Amino acid sequence: MTNTWYFYLFFAAALVFAGILGLLLRRNLIKLFIAIEVIAKGISLLLLGTGFAKDNILVAQTLVVTFIVVEVSLVATALALIINIYRQTKSLDVRKLTRLKG
Amino acid sequence: MIILFVALPLVVAGILPLVGKVSRRVVPDLLANAALLFLLVYAAVTGRHLIAGGPVLQQLSWFGEPVAIRLALDGFSLFMLLAIALVGLAACLFSIDYMEQYGAKANYYALFLVMVAGMNGLVLATDLFSVYLFMEVAAVASYALVAFGLGQDELEAAFKYLMLSVVATAFILASVAVIFGMTGSLEFAAVAKALQELNAGAALGVASAFFLMGFGLKAALVPFHAWLPDAHPSAPAPISAVLSGLLIKVSGIYAMTRIFLNVFGLTPALSTVLMSLGTLSMVVAAFLALGQKDIKRMLAYSSISQVGYIVLGIGIGTPLGIAGGLFHLFNHALAKGLLFLTSGSVQQATGTRNLDEMGGLAKRMPVTAATNLVGALSIVGVPPLNGFWSKLVIIIALIQAGHPVFAVIAVLTSVLTLWYFLLMQRKAFFGKLNEKWAAVKEAPFWMTAATVLLALLCVGIGILFSSTVTTWIQPAADVLADGVHAVIGSWGF
Amino acid sequence: MIVQTALLIGLVLFSVLAILLRDLLKSAISLAAASLLLGIIFFRMNAPYAGVFEISVVAGLITVLFILTIALTKAGDEVRESRAVNWVFPLFFIAFIIIDALVMKGLLRKIPALASGAETGTFGDVLWKGRTFDLVGQIAVILAGVFAVLALFRKRDKHD
Numbered sequence: 001m002t003n004t005w006y007f008y009l010f011f012a013a014a015l016v017f018a019g020i021l022g023l024l025l026r027r028n029l030i031k032l033f034i035a036i037e038v039i040a041k042g043i044s045l046l047l048l049g050t051g052f053a054k055d056n057i058l059v060a061q062t063l064v065v066t067f068i069v070v071e072v073s074l075v076a077t078a079l080a081l082i083i084n085i086y087r088q089t090k091s092l093d094v095r096k097l098t099r100l101k102g
Numbered sequence: 103m104i105i106l107f108v109a110l111p112l113v114v115a116g117i118l119p120l121v122g123k124v125s126r127r128v129v130p131d132l133l134a135n136a137a138l139l140f141l142l143v144y145a146a147v148t149g150r151h152l153i154a155g156g157p158v159l160q161q162l163s164w165f166g167e168p169v170a171i172r173l174a175l176d177g178f179s180l181f182m183l184l185a186i187a188l189v190g191l192a193a194c195l196f197s198i199d200y201m202e203q204y205g206a207k208a209n210y211y212a213l214f215l216v217m218v219a220g221m222n223g224l225v226l227a228t229d230l231f232s233v234y235l236f237m238e239v240a241a242v243a244s245y246a247l248v249a250f251g252l253g254q255d256e257l258e259a260a261f262k263y264l265m266l267s268v269v270a271t272a273f274i275l276a277s278v279a280v281i282f283g284m285t286g287s288l289e290f291a292a293v294a295k296a297l298q299e300l301n302a303g304a305a306l307g308v309a310s311a312f313f314l315m316g317f318g319l320k321a322a323l324v325p326f327h328a329w330l331p332d333a334h335p336s337a338p339a340p341i342s343a344v345l346s347g348l349l350i351k352v353s354g355i356y357a358m359t360r361i362f363l364n365v366f367g368l369t370p371a372l373s374t375v376l377m378s379l380g381t382l383s384m385v386v387a388a389f390l391a392l393g394q395k396d397i398k399r400m401l402a403y404s405s406i407s408q409v410g411y412i413v414l415g416i417g418i419g420t421p422l423g424i425a426g427g428l429f430h431l432f433n434h435a436l437a438k439g440l441l442f443l444t445s446g447s448v449q450q451a452t453g454t455r456n457l458d459e460m461g462g463l464a465k466r467m468p469v470t471a472a473t474n475l476v477g478a479l480s481i482v483g484v485p486p487l488n489g490f491w492s493k494l495v496i497i498i499a500l501i502q503a504g505h506p507v508f509a510v511i512a513v514l515t516s517v518l519t520l521w522y523f524l525l526m527q528r529k530a531f532f533g534k535l536n537e538k539w540a541a542v543k544e545a546p547f548w549m550t551a552a553t554v555l556l557a558l559l560c561v562g563i564g565i566l567f568s569s570t571v572t573t574w575i576q577p578a579a580d581v582l583a584d585g586v587h588a589v590i591g592s593w594g595f
Numbered sequence: 596m597i598v599q600t601a602l603l604i605g606l607v608l609f610s611v612l613a614i615l616l617r618d619l620l621k622s623a624i625s626l627a628a629a630s631l632l633l634g635i636i637f638f639r640m641n642a643p644y645a646g647v648f649e650i651s652v653v654a655g656l657i658t659v660l661f662i663l664t665i666a667l668t669k670a671g672d673e674v675r676e677s678r679a680v681n682w683v684f685p686l687f688f689i690a691f692i693i694i695d696a697l698v699m700k701g702l703l704r705k706i707p708a709l710a711s712g713a714e715t716g717t718f719g720d721v722l723w724k725g726r727t728f729d730l731v732g733q734i735a736v737i738l739a740g741v742f743a744v745l746a747l748f749r750k751r752d753k754h755d
Contacts (some may be wrong), residue, residue: 022614038610050283058721064645073740080747086668235732246743
């Protein structure tokens with residue numbers, strides 16, 4: 001693989017890691033979801049970077065576009081869940097969501 | 103027209119909200135169930151003719167121009183389509199009565215059908231990214247369905263399920279990107295061929311590990327199982343049946359198996375990893391099931407355990423092992439679907455899921471108790487029910503392949519399974535009739551009809567197991583046992 | 596290359612800020628800024644369609660959804676985050692960056708890849724004719740999202 005791929009992989013990995021770290025450390029439900037958005041950015045950067053490095057930029061773009069559409073659906077559903085949770089428990093603290101034990 | 107498997111549920115789902123404004127109950131019920139019935143008949147009757155001569159590859163054309171909807175139907179995908187349609191139909195019939203208490207039936211059926219469309223699409227896809235896409239379709243629908251009751255538990259379960267799933271899909275996509283980078287393509291056939299040429303070694307190992315983490319979470323393999331014991335009990339009963347009976351198998355096991363066996367090729371290292379993870383799930387979940395008080399939670403842990411059996415069987419890699427794993431997948435889908443449906447009947451009649459509060463329900467709900475017993479015995483593996491045969495095949499395959507230790511563990515876990523299911527039977531159905539339930543009635547018509555249908559199938563397949571195996575399971579197993587060759591030659595477009 | 600690197604560093608910085616900031620609104624805006632930078636990065640990689648999508652949908656639509664949610668859940672500020680986050684996060688993150696850089700340097704030229712053929716057609720061709728099944732999938736996922744939101748926000752006339 002060309003050096004450009006590793007260049008973009010470096011940044012994509014940083015973003016994904018930042019997102020995962022955020023998921024582990026934050027407590028506000030909305031913040032948790034922002035962390036997930038950061039992970040999504042990392043992944044779209046990785047996909048497009050791969051396409052760019054292989055000169056297959058058109059295919060990579062279709063992948064990223066589809067991925068973004070999926071992301072919108074996910075965000076809408078997740079935020080709908082968060083709003084409902086807030087209405088029920090009047091709180092956005094993930095620590096309060098301990099009624100069920102995994 | 104294989105595309106119907108995806109297009110039909112989507113179209114019906116699309117018109118359901120409009121229909122729902124006009125008729126709140128009857129027409130949505132009718133439409134949704136008719137759609138699933140059609141899928142079942144199509145898969146069972148026409149499907150077999152189609153694949154009689156080898157895998158069917160369809161490239162659709164739109165107004166004369168070929169359009170790149172490339173779908174492949176081979177033994178394995180047809181097998182999954184049949185399972186999806188069967189359990190889906192049963193759950194849908196069950197929903198006719200059960201979902202009355204939740205309201206918004208048209209919306210519910212719409213989500214249900216989108217989930218079915220997503221699962222069918224995943225099964226028919228020939229391309230790594232399409233697998234991801236349709237997995238997400240089914241997943242988004244399932245998040246809403248888990249939270250459908252809008253109670254605190256359901257919302258919490260759905261949120262955690264969503265969070266964990268998103269991390270899983272991130273890993274899957276990362277792997278897809280690496281594969282794309284290495285091979286320049288996303289289609290199964292092209293990737294398989296390219297990987298044969300490349301000496302990809304470590305990079306392929308990392309990609310496999312990421313796939314394992316991602317699909318393993320979807321399949322609820324230990325240690326990625328944490329979301330399931332919360333999500334499956336909180337969902338409405340027919341959704342729990344579809345989640346445990348179908349979704350974890352389609353998004354998790356099917357995707358993983360298709361990629362590992364037909365695209366990457368099953369290496370000895372991968373085989374060992376799969377078998378170990380399978381055994382881990384099998385044992386750990388069985389122990390955890392023992393201590394549960396909530397009937398649906400016990401069933402949820404049992405699902406994790408049985409998925410372990412399936413992965414163990416498929417992981418062996420020998421034709422017999424794969425056949426055993428797939429047969430168990432089918433049987434578990436039927437039996438676990440049945441058990442979750444009956445638990446829904448019980449929950450509706452008594453208002454509780456706590457086993458300690460139930461007792462002696464068999465006297466008041468004989469049909470439900472009987473079907474529940476059939477489902478339980480099937481999973482435990484009591485002859486002549488279907489579960490017995492699939493477990494037997496897996497154990498024989500383990501011994502034949504030279505893994506006697508695994509075989510012993512599998513047998514011992516069956517004993518554990520027997521124990522916790524007996525506990526469930528005794529506490530819920532047999533024993534003294536708890537005073538509170540003296541006035542409960544048997545479940546409404548459609549709910550009992552659905553459970554009886556599944557129970558009859560469990561018994562029927564158990565008795566007619568050899569013809570079931572040769573007609574449905576063997577073609578699927580052959581495709582997988584062929585490994586990479588099944589895809590390279592015949593799937594090139 | 597310099598500009599690209601600067602943009603990428605900016606992207607990572609704004610994303611980390613979005614996670615670390617305490618005020619939700621500032622977080623959302625930081626995320627939008629990060630999306631904007633990502634869109635520009637995409638443009639510079641000869642991927643205008645992805646860039647447009649990233650800016651209009653992620654920096655635009657998703658940010659609006661976030662701000663809507665923040666407005667509807669006004670008590671969000673009361674969640675007391677652990678103070679440890681402020682030093683744990685940068686510590687682990689910087690450690691990761693160092694490991695990341697070393698791994699990348701070590702991996703240079705190690706991963707085999709097939710040379711790929713030239714791409715033909717336009718973006719439209721590739722999307723509509725090359726990956727049509729994905730379009731079916733997109734319709735399906737949009738339907739799923741719409742129905743999900745409808746289901747989660749429905750009026751409850753019966754209590755269960």
